[in-house]
Amino acid sequence: MYTTYHLSSAQEISLDIIEAIKTAFKEKPISITIEEEFQIPQWQKDEVLNRLEKYKENPTQTLDFDSMMDEIEKELANEG
Secondary structure, three states: OOOOOOOOOOOHHHHHHHHHHHHHHHOOOOOOOOOOOOOHHHHHHHHHHHHHHHHHOOOHHHHOOEEEEEEEEHHHHHHO
């Protein structure tokens, strides 16, 4: 069973909530997880969508991560 409380800040954690948890679960083991909400800025979402669209238009012009790193390492080796 999961019980979830959604609070907009830690200031909303009242003694009533603590007492309700203690009453509901008494001697049972519980786990409390705190997750900080993170909002992705709109400009970042727009940039990802833009890059996805460019990829769809010309997928052969992209490199996977490993290939890209190989290219960078080769260039760095040639410079040194």
